[in-house]
Amino acid sequence: xxxxxxxxxxxxxxxxxxxxxxxxxxxxxxxxxxxxxxxxxxxxxxxxxxxxxxxxxxxxxxxxxxxxxxxxxxxxxxxxxxxxxxxxxxxxxxxxxxxxxxxxxxxxxxxxxxxxxxxxxxxxxxxxxxxxxxxxxxxxxxxxxxxxxxxxxxxxxxxxxxxxxxxxxxxxxxxxxxxxxxxxxxxxxxxxxxxxxxxxxxxxxxxxxxxxxxxxxxxxxxxxxxxxxxxxxxxxxxxxxxxxxxxxxxxxxxxxxxxxxxxxxxxxxxxxxxxxxxxxxxxxxxxxxxxxxxxxxxxxxxxxxxxxxxxxxxxxxxxxxxxxxxxxxxxxxxxxxxxxxxxxxxxxxxxxxxxxxxxxxxxxxxxxxxxxxxxxxxxxxxxxxxxxxxxxxxxxxxxxxxxxxxxxxxxxxxxxxxxxxxxxxxxxxxxxxxxxxxxxxxxxxxxxxxxxxx
Numbered sequence: 001x002x003x004x005x006x007x008x009x010x011x012x013x014x015x016x017x018x019x020x021x022x023x024x025x026x027x028x029x030x031x032x033x034x035x036x037x038x039x040x041x042x043x044x045x046x047x048x049x050x051x052x053x054x055x056x057x058x059x060x061x062x063x064x065x066x067x068x069x070x071x072x073x074x075x076x077x078x079x080x081x082x083x084x085x086x087x088x089x090x091x092x093x094x095x096x097x098x099x100x101x102x103x104x105x106x107x108x109x110x111x112x113x114x115x116x117x118x119x120x121x122x123x124x125x126x127x128x129x130x131x132x133x134x135x136x137x138x139x140x141x142x143x144x145x146x147x148x149x150x151x152x153x154x155x156x157x158x159x160x161x162x163x164x165x166x167x168x169x170x171x172x173x174x175x176x177x178x179x180x181x182x183x184x185x186x187x188x189x190x191x192x193x194x195x196x197x198x199x200x201x202x203x204x205x206x207x208x209x210x211x212x213x214x215x216x217x218x219x220x221x222x223x224x225x226x227x228x229x230x231x232x233x234x235x236x237x238x239x240x241x242x243x244x245x246x247x248x249x250x251x252x253x254x255x256x257x258x259x260x261x262x263x264x265x266x267x268x269x270x271x272x273x274x275x276x277x278x279x280x281x282x283x284x285x286x287x288x289x290x291x292x293x294x295x296x297x298x299x300x301x302x303x304x305x306x307x308x309x310x311x312x313x314x315x316x317x318x319x320x321x322x323x324x325x326x327x328x329x330x331x332x333x334x335x336x337x338x339x340x341x342x343x344x345x346x347x348x349x350x351x352x353x354x355x356x357x358x359x360x361x362x363x364x365x366x367x368x369x370x371x372x373x374x375x376x377x378x379x380x381x382x383x384x385x386x387x388x389x390x391x392x393x394x395x396x397x398x399x400x401x402x403x404x405x406x407x408x409x410x411x412x413x414x415x416x417x418x419x420x421x422x423x424x425x426x427x428x429x430x431x432x433x434x435x436x437x438x439x440x441x442x443x444x445x446x447x448x449x450x451x452x453x454x
Contacts, residue, residue, distance in 0.1 A: 028190075028194055032187055032191060032194065035187075036183050036184065036186065036190075039179070039183040040183050043177075043179045043180045043183065044176075047176045047177065047180075049103065050172050050176065051169075051173070052099075052103075053103050053165070053169050056099050056100055057096075057100070057117070057165050058162075059092065059096050060092075060093055060096040060121065060162070061158070061159070061162045063085075063096070064089065064121065064125070066085040066089070067085050067086045067089035067128060068128060069085065070082050070083055070084065070085035070086045071083070071128050071131065071132060074132070075132075075135055086128065090125070093125070097118055100114055100117075100165075101114065109168065110168055113164045113165045116157075116161040116164070117158070117161035117162060117164075119161075120154060120157045120160075121158060123154045123157070124154045124155065127150060127154055242426075242429065242430055245426050246430040250358070253361055256317040256318050257317070259317055259318075260313075260317040260318035260320075261318075263310060263313060263314050263317070264310075264314050267310050268310060271303055274303050275300070275303045275304075278299050278303060315333075316368075319333075319334070321333050322364055326352075327352075327355065327360045327363060327387070328350045328351070328387070330364055331348065331350055331367055331385065331387060332348060334364070334367060334368060335348045335367075335371070335385050338371045338374075338383075339383075342375050344374070344375075344383055345381070345382050345383070346383045346384070346385065347382070347383070347385070348385045349384070349386045349387070349388070350387045351389060353387060353389050353397075353453070354389075354396075354398075354453045354454050355451060355453060355454060356454050358431060359398075359451045359452075359454075362427050362431050362433075362451065363387070363398070363400045365424065366400060366402075366424050366428070366435075366447070366449055367400065367402055369421070369424055370402035371383070371385075372420075373421075373445075374402070374406065374445075377406075377407075377409075378404045378406030378407060378444075379407050380405055380406035381405055381406075382404065382405050383404045384401075384402070384404075386400065386401040386402075387400050389453075392434070392450045395452055395453075396452070396453040397433070397451055397453050398450070398451055398453065399448060399449070399450050400449055400451075401446060401447065401448035401449075402446070402447050402448075403444065403445065403446035403448075404444050404445055405444040406444055407441065407442060408439045408441050408443050408444050408445050409439050409441060409445065410439070410440070410441055411440070421437060421447070424447075424449075428449045431451050431452075432451070432452050433449055433450050433451035433452060434449065434450050435447070435448070435449040435450075436448055436449070
C-alpha cells in the first residue's frame with residue numbers, strides 16, 4: 001500500500017536532514033582525531049629529542065670514562081694499544097657537544113647546565129692530556145698528579161653536570177608522556193561522545209526509514225514475481241519455438257524426400273524413355289550422315305547430362321546414400337564430389353558414430369552447408385572434415401567439424417548473410433547439441449558441432 005503524501009514528504013525531509021547531520025558528526029570526529037594526532041605527534045617528537053639528548057649525554061660520559069680507563073691502563077702498563085679510547089674520545093666528545101649545543105639552542109633553562117658540562121668535559125680532558133704528557137716526559141712526576149684529588153674532583157663535577165642535564169630531560173620526558181596520555185584520553189572521550197550521538201542519530205534514522213524499506217521490499221517482491229512470470233513465459237515460448245523449429249525441419253526434410261522420390265520416379269522415367277527412344281531412333285535410321293550422327297551424339301549427351309543433374313538434385317534434396325549406406329559413406333561421397341567440383345584438396349577423417357536418424361541428417365546438412373560456404377566465400381587451399389565420437393559434459397556423442405585455411409571472417413560481427421549458419425545452429429540445438437563457429441580474418445574458419453548419441 002502506498003504511504004500518504006504528507007508522511008512521505010516528512011520522511012524525505014528528515015532523510016534530507018540526516019546526511020548533513022551525519023557529515024557534521026563525521027567532521028567533528030575527524031577534528032578531534034586530527035587535533036589529538038597533532039598534539040600526540042608533537043609530544044612524541046619531543047620525547048624522541050629528549051631521549052636522543054639523554055643518549056648524547058650518556059655517550060659523552062661513557063666516552064670520558066673509557067678515555068680515563070685507557071689512559072690509566074697506559075700509565076700502568078706502558079702499552080700503546082691501551083690508548084685508542086683516549087685518542088678517539090676527542091672526536092666523539094666534540095660531536096656530542098655539537099649536537100647538544102644545537103639541541104639546547106635558545107633553551108634558557110638548559111644552557112647553564114650545558115655550559116657547566118662543557119667546562120667539566122674540557123677540564124677532564126685537559127687533566128688526562130697533562131698526565132699523559134708528564135708520563136711521556138718525566139716517568140715519576142705523573143704519579144704525584146694522579147695521587148692528588150684533581151682527577152676525582154673533575155670527574156665528580158662532570159658527573160654532577162651530566163646528572164643535571166639527564167634529570168632535566170627526565171622531567172621533560174615525564175611531562176611529554178603526561179601530555180600524550182592526556183591527549184589520548186581527551187580524544188578517546190570525544191570519540192566516545194560523538195560515537196554515542198551518531199548511534200542515536202542512526203537509530204532514529206533507521207526507525208524512520210523502516211516503513212519505507214518495508215514498502216520498497218514489497219515493491220521489489222512484486223517486481224521479482226513479475227520478472228519470474230516473464231522468464232517462465234519466455235522459457236515456454238522458447239520451448240515452443242524450439243519445438244516448432246524441429247517440426248519445420250522435419251517437415252522440410254519430409255518434403256525434400258517426397259520431392260526427391262517424385263523426381264526420381266517421374267523425371268527418371270522420362271529421361272530413361274528419352275534415352276531408349278534415342279537409341280531406337282539411331283538403329284532405325286540406319287545409314288546416317290555425319291551431321292545427323294553429331295546431333296544424335298549431342299542428344300545422347302544431353303540426356304545423360306539430364307540424368308546426372310537429376311541424380312545430383314535428388315542427392316541434394318535427400319541423399320539416398322545416407323539412408324542406404326550410412327552417415328560415413330554419405331559424407332565420403334559428399335566430400336569427394338565437393339573436391340572434384342572445387343579442385344580444392346579435402347582431407348576427410350570420418351569414424352562411425354551412434355546417432356539418431358534426425359541427428360545424422362543434421363550432421364549431413366551441416367557438412368553440406370559448410371562446404372557450400374567454403375566453395376562460395378572461403379578462397380581456401382585446403383579443407384578438413386572430421387567426424388568422431390566425443391564426450392561432452394559427461395555425455396557420449398559425436399563431434400563433427402569442417403575447417404579451412406581460407407580468408408576467414410570476424411565471428412564476433414553479425415553478418416547479414418549468416419542465415420544458413422544460424423539455421424544450422426538452431427537445428428543442432430533442437431537435437432540437444434551445441435554448435436560453435438571459430439573464425440578470424442586471414443586465419444580460416446572452423447565450424448564444429450556436438451550432438452548426443454542415441
